[in-house]
Amino acid sequence: MTELTQQTETAKPAAFAYAPAPESRAVVDIAPSYGLFIDGEFTDSAAGGLRKTVSPATEEVLAEYTQAEAEDVDRAVKAARKAFGPWSALPGAERAKYLFRIARIVQERSRELAVLETLDNGKPIRETRDADLPLVAAHFFYYAGWADKLAYAGFGAAPQPLGVAAQVIPWNFPLMMLAWKIAPALATGNTVVLKPAETTPLSALFFADICRQAGLPRGVVNIVTGDGSTGASLVGHPGVDKVAFTGSTAVGKEIARTVAGTDKRLTLELGGKGANIVFEDAPLDQAIEGIVNGIFFNQGQVCCAGSRLLVQESVHDEVLDALKRRLTTLRVGDPLDKNTDVGAINSAEQLARITELAAAGEAEGAERWSPACELPSDGYWFAPTLFTGVTQAHRIAREEVFGPVLSVLTFRTQEEAVAKANNTPYGLSAGIWTEKGSRILKMANQLRAGVVWANTFNKFDPASPFGGYKESGFGREGGRHGLEAYLEHA
Known part of the structure; x- marks a missing residue:
């Protein structure tokens, strides 16, 4: 190894730092x-x-x-x-x-x-x-x-x-x-x-x-x-x-x-517990962005949030690794800063609700993970969080958290994905990630959700109706x- 190569490997670039950009x-x-x-x-x-x-x-x-x-x-x-x-x-x-x-x-x-x-x-x-x-x-x-x-x-x-x-x-x-x-x-x-x-x-x-x-x-x-x-x-x-x-x-x-x-x-x-379904043939880089937008947009305080991530078993590890890497880049902090991705929880009462359900997820055996991030000392804050090892019996998979908390479940077949997605008292939204248009059309007819997004999530247009079952x-x-x-x- 040359001296120049050694110096290059030793001096790895630091993470890109964002200067504060507050709106007045x-x-x-x-x-x-x-x-x-x-x-x-x-x-x-x-x-x-x-x-x-x-x-x-x-x-x-x-x-x-x-x-x-x-x-x-x-x-x-x-x-x-x-x-x-x-x-x-x-x-x-x-x-x-x-x-x-x-x-x-x-x-x-x-x-x-x-x-x-x-x-x-x-x-x-x-x-x-x-x-x-x-x-x-x-x-x-x-x-x-x-x-x-x-x-x-x-x-x-x-x-x-x-x-x-x-x-x-x-x-x-x-x-x-x-x-x-x-x-x-x-x-x-x-x-x-x-x-x-x-x-x-x-x-x-x-x-x-x-x-x-x-x-x-x-x-x-x-x-x-x-x-x-x-x-x-x-x-x-x-x-x-x-x-x-x-x-x-x-x-x-x-x-x-x-x-x-x-x-x-x-x-x-009313409320929702939307399923975001990722198949093995999905455009995974695009899907990761859709997953993040589906649950961490507006701190997850969205009725149609994709709060249940259903991943096909064959790509589970790949998706999870990529998702964790992406979450480490989210910036949590001052909502008036134009660089901020995740702002404050709306109230102390809502923060208490999110905290209680996250604790229940751990108590029921799911594995909790959040990226390292420093939360402000004043105000109401909750770090982006995902749970793995979640079953359909867990409260975090059944109840609307209404916060930046994602439950990850797996499936093997298309039929299993539909069954798990529909296994909820809610029926507001769902997302499907796959390259097969025929699969999208078939599943959209099977999912009991008022809005079904295909290879995207949380997209709205005034000309498009919105509502649930x-x-x-x-x-x-x-x-x-x-x-x-x-x-x-x-």
């Missing part, structure tokens, strides 16, 4: 306190109670917001009812103009909204900037295009709006879930009372300002903030014609019980199908 907080101006948005104006609560919203990354109090009581919900529903007549009477092309304005304002304010969402939710700025905000604008653009074409949507020659829509959204994609619900409701001529999650109210309150900026008529969109009691008051209000909920299966079941026996239309998008809910959001839940038709 100066682009967003958060007020100390926020009221309710009812009938086109911000207003105080009848009771005047206030709650605090904190940054999950630092536990810093960002703002106070109003706890809406039943009397406030009643005011909001009445404002929406009053606005319904004039709004639904507008020609579709006129309603479309408002949706187009909202979409353009969202684009103009996208940097501000991305920073706000990252501060209040804890997800990386790279995700809010490059995924959430473009999809928010795209949904308003898409449904603006439908507003004057409802007679051609396939729901009758003259479909009619339902009335007042009560919409309750979760904390994992606050602004995107708002867009998924408000855009089709307005396009079809309905009016809205929306309740954001109690840990992430700010983007909905900023959206209220966007509605005013767009000149949306008073009462067409109303925002009531608060905890679960506010949501219960809204769902149970007799003046509501349609209920749309995205969140946990447990709360969805309670809402279904509340609505049962009434004339209210209901759609539910079984305990993942019913109804569809997005696409032409997303109009149906807001229309009366023959």
Whole structure:
């Protein structure tokens, strides 16, 4: 061995270091306190109670917001009812103009909204900037295009709006879930009372300002903030014609019980335990990226996360080794840093849930592994984690963790993969990784999942419907199908 060769082998390059690249907080101006948005104006609560919203990354109090009581919900529903007549009477092309304005304002304010969402939710700025905000604008653009074409949507020659829509959204994609619900409701001529999650109210309150900026008529969109009691008051209000909920299966079941026996239309998008299935002929490098995106995007706080990895036995070791190498490159830390891959868990309560289920996985005999990473001392953090030696009886394979935790199982045959993928009370999503198009088509028909991705994962488009089966809910959001839940038709 020459001296030069020895020097080259000795002086191996160090891992590439990323300099901090923080996004400025100066682009967003958060007020100390926020009221309710009812009938086109911000207003105080009848009771005047206030709650605090904190940054999950630092536990810093960002703002106070109003706890809406039943009397406030009643005011909001009445404002929406009053606005319904004039709004639904507008020609579709006129309603479309408002949706187009909202979409353009969202684009103009996208940097501000991305920073706000990252501060209040804890997800990386790279995700809010490059995924959430473009999809928010795209949904308003898409449904603006439908507003004057409802007679051609396939729901009758003259479909009619339902009335007042009560919409309750979760904390994992606050602004995107708002867009998924408000855009089709307005396009079809309905009016809205929306309740954001109690840990992430700010983007909905900023959206209220966007509605005013767009000149949306008073009462067409109303925002009531608060905890679960506010949501219960809204769902149970007799003046509501349609209920749309995205969140946990447990709360969805309670809402279904509340609505049962009434004339209210209901759609539910609930939990999931998606299977990401990798065959031996899959493009493995591409599959590794899909696995990572499927479970560690938004810290795994995604209802359609690919939280169960099913790997064909013949490539199990190869996939696992490559996956572990890839996880060592994930950067965990400040969500406002543009280099960050994995941000903060949304709340202390959610972190406790993830921690408890991960401990149960170890107690039940699964082998736990996480890459070496230093977690910040303040805020709510959980390292990317995978479990091997998992069986279908393990809690981590059956229950929705809603965190950056991946359970790895194996299979030998296509039939076994389908059986294991369907062995869950949920039915929201699945992924298939293989070079065989015939296998993809056959399995997509066999998997009891509302969305099946082929050689990709977690890809969304406003023209494509989204929803689940079984305990993942019913109804569809997005696409032409997303109009149906807001229309009366023959």
